[in-house]
Amino acid sequence: MTVEIICVGTELLLGNIVNTNAAYLAEKCAGLGLSCFFQTVVGDNEDRLTQVLTCAMDRSDIVILSGGLGPTEDDLTKEVAAKVCGKELFLDENTHERIVEYFVARDITPTVNNWKQALIPEGAIVLDNENGTAPGVIIEAEKAKVILLPGPPNELIPLFEDKVAPYLEKLTPGVIRSQTIKICGIGESQAETMMLDLIDSQTNPTIATYAKTGEVHIRVTAAAEDEKAAGKLLKPVVKELKARFGQNVYTTEEGVTLEKAVADLLLGSDLTITFAESCTGGMLSARLVGVSGVSDCYKAGFVTYSNKAKRKFLGVKKHTLDKHGAVSEQTAEEMAKGAALAAKADVAVAITGIAGPDGGTKVKPVGLVYIACYVKGKVTVEKYQFKGNRSKVRESAVSSALGLTRRCILEYFSKVTFDKK
Amino acid sequence: MTVEIICVGTELLLGNIVNTNAAYLAEKCAGLGLSCFFQTVVGDNEDRLTQVLTCAMDRSDIVILSGGLGPTEDDLTKEVAAKVCGKELFLDENTHERIVEYFVARDITPTVNNWKQALIPEGAIVLDNENGTAPGVIIEAEKAKVILLPGPPNELIPLFEDKVAPYLEKLTPGVIRSQTIKICGIGESQAETMMLDLIDSQTNPTIATYAKTGEVHIRVTAAAEDEKAAGKLLKPVVKELKARFGQNVYTTEEGVTLEKAVADLLLGSDLTITFAESCTGGMLSARLVGVSGVSDCYKAGFVTYSNKAKRKFLGVKKHTLDKHGAVSEQTAEEMAKGAALAAKADVAVAITGIAGPDGGTKVKPVGLVYIACYVKGKVTVEKYQFKGNRSKVRESAVSSALGLTRRCILEYFSKVTFDKK
Numbered sequence: 001m002t003v004e005i006i007c008v009g010t011e012l013l014l015g016n017i018v019n020t021n022a023a024y025l026a027e028k029c030a031g032l033g034l035s036c037f038f039q040t041v042v043g044d045n046e047d048r049l050t051q052v053l054t055c056a057m058d059r060s061d062i063v064i065l066s067g068g069l070g071p072t073e074d075d076l077t078k079e080v081a082a083k084v085c086g087k088e089l090f091l092d093e094n095t096h097e098r099i100v101e102y103f104v105a106r107d108i109t110p111t112v113n114n115w116k117q118a119l120i121p122e123g124a125i126v127l128d129n130e131n132g133t134a135p136g137v138i139i140e141a142e143k144a145k146v147i148l149l150p151g152p153p154n155e156l157i158p159l160f161e162d163k164v165a166p167y168l169e170k171l172t173p174g175v176i177r178s179q180t181i182k183i184c185g186i187g188e189s190q191a192e193t194m195m196l197d198l199i200d201s202q203t204n205p206t207i208a209t210y211a212k213t214g215e216v217h218i219r220v221t222a223a224a225e226d227e228k229a230a231g232k233l234l235k236p237v238v239k240e241l242k243a244r245f246g247q248n249v250y251t252t253e254e255g256v257t258l259e260k261a262v263a264d265l266l267l268g269s270d271l272t273i274t275f276a277e278s279c280t281g282g283m284l285s286a287r288l289v290g291v292s293g294v295s296d297c298y299k300a301g302f303v304t305y306s307n308k309a310k311r312k313f314l315g316v317k318k319h320t321l322d323k324h325g326a327v328s329e330q331t332a333e334e335m336a337k338g339a340a341l342a343a344k345a346d347v348a349v350a351i352t353g354i355a356g357p358d359g360g361t362k363v364k365p366v367g368l369v370y371i372a373c374y375v376k377g378k379v380t381v382e383k384y385q386f387k388g389n390r391s392k393v394r395e396s397a398v399s400s401a402l403g404l405t406r407r408c409i410l411e412y413f414s415k416v417t418f419d420k421k
Numbered sequence: 422m423t424v425e426i427i428c429v430g431t432e433l434l435l436g437n438i439v440n441t442n443a444a445y446l447a448e449k450c451a452g453l454g455l456s457c458f459f460q461t462v463v464g465d466n467e468d469r470l471t472q473v474l475t476c477a478m479d480r481s482d483i484v485i486l487s488g489g490l491g492p493t494e495d496d497l498t499k500e501v502a503a504k505v506c507g508k509e510l511f512l513d514e515n516t517h518e519r520i521v522e523y524f525v526a527r528d529i530t531p532t533v534n535n536w537k538q539a540l541i542p543e544g545a546i547v548l549d550n551e552n553g554t555a556p557g558v559i560i561e562a563e564k565a566k567v568i569l570l571p572g573p574p575n576e577l578i579p580l581f582e583d584k585v586a587p588y589l590e591k592l593t594p595g596v597i598r599s600q601t602i603k604i605c606g607i608g609e610s611q612a613e614t615m616m617l618d619l620i621d622s623q624t625n626p627t628i629a630t631y632a633k634t635g636e637v638h639i640r641v642t643a644a645a646e647d648e649k650a651a652g653k654l655l656k657p658v659v660k661e662l663k664a665r666f667g668q669n670v671y672t673t674e675e676g677v678t679l680e681k682a683v684a685d686l687l688l689g690s691d692l693t694i695t696f697a698e699s700c701t702g703g704m705l706s707a708r709l710v711g712v713s714g715v716s717d718c719y720k721a722g723f724v725t726y727s728n729k730a731k732r733k734f735l736g737v738k739k740h741t742l743d744k745h746g747a748v749s750e751q752t753a754e755e756m757a758k759g760a761a762l763a764a765k766a767d768v769a770v771a772i773t774g775i776a777g778p779d780g781g782t783k784v785k786p787v788g789l790v791y792i793a794c795y796v797k798g799k800v801t802v803e804k805y806q807f808k809g810n811r812s813k814v815r816e817s818a819v820s821s822a823l824g825l826t827r828r829c830i831l832e833y834f835s836k837v838t839f840d841k842k
Binding site for chain 1: 433434435436437438439440441443444445446447448449450451457458459460461462463464466469473476629631632696698700701702703704705706707709710711713714715716719720721722723724725726727729730733734764776777778779809810811812815
């Protein structure tokens with residue numbers, strides 16, 4: 001079954017915002033086993049939207065539109081979709097009531113325009129929107145199913161997850177199930193080489209890789225007649241991939257990020273962590289704090305950009321800085337140890353490097369980064385040479401630091417377990 | 422003149438990557454005064470690419486394609502474009518030589534496939550690519566100008582800036598010049614209200630607003646017969662906008678970010694800065710460190726996520742935390758003062774708030790953030806109530822903190838200047 005994505009909005013045509021909705025919808029549809037061959041962006045213009053929608057309905061089974069469901073006169077996605085599908089618009093009592101409730105709860109007086117959002121094409125399926133006043137709509141036209149979703153991601157995403165995904169699942173005979181194996185510490189091309197035989201020989205489930213900064217996500221997707229059969233197809237492939245990538249697999253769960261995996265490791269074992277950052281300037285710390293609930297394992301962190309700060313707050317020796325420089329294995333090690341001591345933390349991660357564009361030399365070029373990880377007395381230091389501009393070097397350093405932290409904690413656990421035996 | 426953007430790539434259709442090229446090209450084209458009504462994403466498939474390109478050439482004057490210029494068999498953008506435009510492909514000696522040089526310089530042996538990249542449609546303009554082996558190509562077909570660019574942003578962007586933008590400029594009679602006024606501390610709708618009369622009355626130059634987190638960018642674009650005339654049209658409007666938004670304007674220069682404006686203020690006056698972050702966990706610090714050369718004004722920063730850390734590293738009083746809580750005006754003030762003292766900095770910015778999703782109460786709901794800015798003894802504290810999820814609340818807090826820092830430093834300067842008089 002084929003799906004096509006149309007994003008409506010002048011702000012997209014002007015390059016005002018990046019089209020993250022298209023990427024989100026495309027990834028979700030791929031996960032549901034739907035083939036997407038076209039994505040289009042068009043403005044809030046009746047003629048052009050009509051042209052694009054008509055064309056999409058001619059060539060695809062399902063058309064998902066996002067945006068243009070607002071209360072203003074400019075917003076005309078629903079009106080155009082109804083017209084193209086040959087449906088009249090009617091006031092939907094339930095939606096009307098929901099809009100009243102929405103405004104009452106927020107103590108706002110609705111404008112006359114808002115009632116426009118309660119108009120629904122004849123016979124359409126209404127998808128109640130918990131996060132806004134524009135409901136989602138599914139029009140089951142003869143040529144294609146047309147699905148309308150509001151543009152703001154915080155409304156579109158929950159509507160898709162809760163209502164559209166289950167609807168799309170029912171359209172295809174059988175079920176599509178996918179599982180993602182997230183790995184770190186291995187590049188995309190190396191990961192592909194390590195499973196080339198599987199990729200080539202597999203048709204169901206299929207295997208696709210998604211490269212992220214410092215990570216690779218491997219999605220295994222199976223099509224089967226029911227849940228059980230899909231699980232049976234997935235299981236051996238997921239097992240094989242987990243075996244091949246071993247400890248580099250940090251999760252196989254949806255929605256778990258690398259920083260969440262690290263936070264879970266810490267929280268699950270009552271370990272506390274601290275950070276000492278130079279070139280990343282707080283990015284590593286900020287990424288962990290992105291995980292809700294980290295206050296139980298993360299108390300304090302240090303940004304020590306100058307040599308003085310490295311000495312004052314982390315106790316890095318003057319001799320070390322003079323002899324080996326701020327970007328060195330020795331400094332990274334002392335930063336980690338000093339941070340652990342200052343914050344009284346079990347785990348400490350230090351990053352020092354040359355993010356560029358200036359500051360590089362032949363011996364210490366831009367992109368050179370040392371990352372040290374201290375776990376209960378033991379320090380591991382790794383040397384990295386990253387490519388790209390200042391921001392890319394810093395992002396790569398942060399991802400690598402999270403990967404190293406995870407490995408060092410696991411190593412500590414295995415040693416503790418071994419010692420206990 | 423109308424332009425249309427086609428991005429070619431399976432990774433876009435699968436939602437593997439976000440289409441930043443489309444946003445970049447759209448913004449640049451808008452800046453050149455071109456109207457963009459459609460953007461399309463299509464895969465590396467001959468039939469579908471032919472269909473999309475033919476349609477685009479029928480309805481637009483200029484079609485820009487990105488991606489699919491690589492050396493593999495999958496890459497067929499150039500081949501399809503040549504076919505649709507009725508042009509044969511010929512080996513371009515200059516491009517061939519450049520590819521040889523590229524590989525020699527990198528000590529890599531090219532594969533047979535690589536020579537494919539030296540094939541150019543008959544009569545086309547070749548745009549030498551300094552950052553890769555695929556040159557850009559402009560085919561001046563009867564129906565439309567077709568511009569082919571490589572997909573990687575680090576190749577596409579320089580090619581567009583250096584070669585495509587000047588080419589597009591020549592297509593339109595006269596010149597298009599634009600200037601961007603970047604403001605902070607005022608929301609998009611308020612900014613629009615403040616210049617509604619200008620937006621409504623202006624046709625040349627035009628005024629467009631771009632909302633960013635915590636910022637609004639106002640782009641003024643003039644079309645005129647030459648550089649001088651365009652400047653003459655821009656000048657009074659830019660002057661008027663600068664007068665209306667006053668100190669909220671942080672730059673009118675291309676490429677200057679809010680953090681760069683703050684860094685420039687600090688560096689220009691030999692002031693040093695430090696940060697004390699709770700809910701943002703290092704994001705504010707990391708943003709300033711994103712500016713190259715900040716080591717002269719930024720020495721050290723603190724992430725004090727727990728109350729204990731706030732006390733130990735910043736000297737926040739136990740009494741203050743007990744009486745007012747960690748998220749309070751008083752705590753923010755003491756955090757800023759304590760950070761300034763600990764880091765011996767002239768300026769200190771502290772952020773404490775409830776980023777959510779948990780931790781909110783009726784009195785202190787999710788999104789409540791206090792930001793304090795200390796400048797040479799004087800502290801200003803502001804209370805904010807942000808909307809959105811955890812990451813949005815944190816990003817908003819960081820942008821607001823940068824805006825507040827800028828205002829407090831300017832205020833300090835004006836007082837110093839006044840005192841001197």
